Amino acid sequence: MLVVTSAELRKRFGQYQEAAQNEPVSITSDDQGGLVLLSAKEYERLKRRDREVRRVEDMGEDFLQALATAEVPAEHAHLDAELGDWRP
Template sequence: MTTTTTAVSKTFGAYQDAAVRDPVIITENGRPRTVLLAYEDFVRLSKRDRRVDLTAELSADEIVAVEAVEMEPGLDLLNGELLPAKV
C-alpha cells in the first residue's frame, strides 16, 4: 500500500492498522520517503545477519575460488562482469 504524508496525518490509526498486515509506503511530493511497518517485521529485519568482508582480507585460496566462479547456465552473459577489464 502506498499513501501520502497528508493522508497518514489525517487518519494515522487506519494506516497503523494496515501496516500490521503489510508495510505502508508513505510518499512526500510523489516520492517514497518512509515506510510504516509492523513491529514484528522491524525486529525480524533488524536481526538479519550482516556480514561484510574486505577484499584486502581475503586469503590467496579465497581469491582463487572467487576468480573461478561462473554464472549458472543461461546467465553466461554476466561472466564478462567477472573477467578483468582489458585496458
C-alpha cells in the same frame, strides 16, 4: 505495499497504523517515497537479517566448494532481469 500520501496518513493514522501490522505502508510526500511504516515485529525480523561479513579465510573448504558450484534454481531465473547489464 500500500502507498499513501503524508496528508492521507495524517487524516487516517489509526487506519494505516493497523494496516502496517500486516504490510509495509509507504508514505509519500511530493510524489517521493521517503518513509515506510511497518510493524515492530517486521522491523525486528529485518534487523536480525542484517548482513554479517565473514572473511573467506574463515570459511571451510566444503562451504567454498558448495558456493563455487551453486546454481540458481530455475524458478528464480526471472530475477536475472534485476542485474540489467551487470555481469561478473
